[in-house]
Each structure stands twice: as structure tokens, then as C-alpha cells.
Amino acid sequence: MSEKLIESGNSAAALAVQLAAAEVIAAYPITPQTPLTEKLSELIAAGEMDAEYVAVESEHSALAVCIGAASAGVRPFTATSSNGLLYMSEQLHWAAGGRLPLVMCVVNRAVGAPWSVWNDHQDAISQRDTGWIQIFAKDHQEIVDMTLKAFRLAELVHIPVMVNYDGYYLSHTYMPFELPDAEAVRAFLPEYDYKHTLSPEHPESLNTVTLPDARNDINGVKQGGYMEIRQNLHLEMRQAMDVWEEIDDDFQQRFGRGGTPILDPYRCEDAEFIIVAMGSMANQFQDVVDRLRESDGLKAGVLALQMYRPFPTARIAEALQAAKVIMVCEKGLSYGNQGALFADLKSALYPYPARPRLHNYIVGLGGREIRTDDLYLEMKQACRQDDQATPEQNDTPQWIGMQL
């Protein structure tokens, strides 16, 4: 039986991992992720989850343990935040290049220095080029559903998946959500089966050194070199978008939730002004959109981006073809350039006939309060702005909520 709960986002994630029957948990505590892995250790200690909890001395080791576990044919899970994710960075590249089907929750938090335990997306954004699939949940139900779907995606396409959710906004707040039936989850997520499982009967070397050219292996069989392996990762990561949609279809049939796994539009059907955002902020923008429509008669909508890597280039460009103005609001940036999502979105639109006017907003860094009133005023101004601004002015990110 599925059950309805009111719990924190971290508990929602832990219960999803329990349902997914992860067999090895290796994690190092870091705020705001800590309650997630504490909950998992409690479930294991209470005998409610059949898994090995490996205490490690760092995040680098946490992911290394998961890499070893996945290579040995068991289903691992880890979670982290902020500087912990950065400490894993070398192993992130390794897990992706080794095509290991790992799942990790990243409870998004600002990156130091200066030190901050509060939310933004810079941790995940800074790791966008590691070869991990990155998805962003907007609420507790999505944390549960995305985590379950992430295990299936990772194990089908052999690319690690990072399930992101906002620190505090989601991790520590309590919201109602439905936890699916364990038997039904078992049918949705079959047992883990890894292509290159390490076995004493069939010893293999994994991820051995590759030379610049493709060469024959010890059995005389031609093997891809570094460039073939990396191109394959890229191409199959692009292909993983279709698989993610197929998984979502199946999930919807079994559990009744889904239908918008990559882009989740709100009042976008006739929208001339579309706000693009990731994570819980996309839900907050629903209020802004309602006000713009009801108080100002502006045809506004919000498009939540749930899959950031692989970037849904064609899907998002097509979804924005009818809009006049796009407002990209993000909690992270590529320092010295502009918002990372903004730059990605702009490049996605370039080959398409309609290129709506684009605005970029940086909000909520280091937990700076994102006031709905501020968002409303900024968005209203962007909707009403004529084309007097220079291209450079339009292309320069504006920072919302500054206090100096």
C-alpha cells in the first residue's frame, strides 16, 4: 500500500532510497544533507533496510566506496552538499567515465568562501561538466519520484544521476507526499545488474589507461580509446533524455504521477512572457505568474527545468518559440560570464527562427531571501520593457535582492 506522509525533504529522500533497496550507503555528514544519511543509518540500524552503511572519513571516499560497490554489482547510494560535492569532484568524473550507475542526492547549498550553509545552486552548477545526469526536484513528491526514477535511469543507461533539491527550502521543510507501495517499486525497479561486474571467476581491469589511439586489447579485440569512450558517454547522455521520458511514462502508468519529466510548464500555453527556473523557486514563481496575469493582464508563465544535464536543447527551444520575452532566474552563475542556465538557454535558441528577448536574473545566493514581491516587480518590469536597451544591457545579469 502506498502511504501519505508529512515529512521533511531529507526524510522523503531517505524513504525513497529505502524503497529503492540500495545495498551500500557511504556518506559523510554535511549540512543540509546530514539528516538524509542519518535517517538511512537509523533505518539500517533498526533492521528496516538491508544495506551496509560504510562510515567514511570524507566525501571523496564516500563516492569511492560507491564506485567500488557498483563495480562489484551492488546498488549504492550517497548524498552530499556544497563543498562536500566539490571534494568528490575527481570521483564524479571517474564514476561517469567508468559508466557506473550511481545515484546521489545533492542537497543544494552555497559554496565557500565565504562560508555559507544556506541554499543556492552553485555546487551542482560547478559540477555540470562531469558527465553526470543532473535533475532538480521542486517539491517533496518530486524528491521521492525522481529518486526512484533516477535509479532506473542510471541502471539502464549506465550514467550516474545526481538528484538535486534545495537545502532548507526542501530539505528541512515538511510537506505532504505519497510514498509508493514497496511491492510496486520492486516491479518498477528490478534488481541491479551491472555489465562489468567484478568477479573472481572473470577478472577484469576496469578503466585502465587508454592511449591517444584506439588499440587492441590483450585478446586482440579492438577497443575504443579515450576519445571514443568519451564521445560515447556524451552521445548516450543525450540519448538518456528519451529514456528518462520512457521511464516517466511507465512510472505514470504504475503510480499515477508524471507526464512532465524534463520541462514542467505552468500557464505557458498562451504565454508571451516565460520565466525559466530550476528547483523549488519554480513553484514560488507560480504565485508571481498568477499576479502578473490577474493584476496586470500580462500573459505570463513559468517553465520549470527539471533536467539540466543533459541539457534539453531542442525541447526547451521549441517550448519557447511562441514567447516574446524569456526571464531566466537562477541561483548560480559561471563567474566572469553570466548565469550558466541563461548561457545554455541562449545557445539552445540560436539555431531556431524565433529568438525571444532574454533577461537573466541572479537570485538567492547563499540563502538570500527571495521575496515574491521582488520577483513580481522585476518580472513585471521585464515584461513591459521596450527594446530601448542595448543588446549588452539585456545580456547582463541583474542581481535581485541586493542590500548594499
Place this chain on the structure above:
Amino acid sequence: MTDSRFKILTSASTSGPGDAGRTGSWRVERPVIDYSRCTPAKTGKPSCHLCWMYCPDNVVSKSLEPTIDLEYCKGCGICAEECPVKAIEMVSEEEFIEGGNDE
């Protein structure tokens, strides 16, 4: 339950000496086995062989008197570290230079 549409290229391969090229030239210290201590050599039974199991370059033979292929042994010293009876000593390559060490 891999999706059959995916190739999943990796550099996984059957282990064998030379997987990483001619790594013997990297060596600074050479493992030397004292067969009077080595368990399989001493007992005449195919037992232990931890050096064979742990060698990351697969250059140790699984024989009663284990031998090391110096063409590929990069001198990492893991065999010496793992040997439970301390039968393997890491000796400086200087000792093997013909004519000996001038000092």
C-alpha cells in the same frame, strides 16, 4: 537491466601484463623474492599467492616459485606490502646496475 540501445563504452578489459604499456621502465625499486620464506615455494603447495592476487599489473606468476615479469613490473611495492611472511624485499635498482654503485 542495461538498455540494449546503449553501447556503454568503457576501457574494461581482461587483465594482463602490459595493459598500461611497458611500465618496467618506471621502476625505482625491484621486488626480490626470498624463496626460503615464500609460502608456496617453502611448502611446495599452491597456496597464498597474495602477491599474484594484489599485483595491479598482473606480472606475478601463480607458480610454486612466483616470478615477476620485470618488463612490466613498475616497482609499486604492493606485493612486498601484502606478503604475509615478508618474503619480498624492495631493492633499489641502483644495486642492479652493472659494475655496481661507484660509491
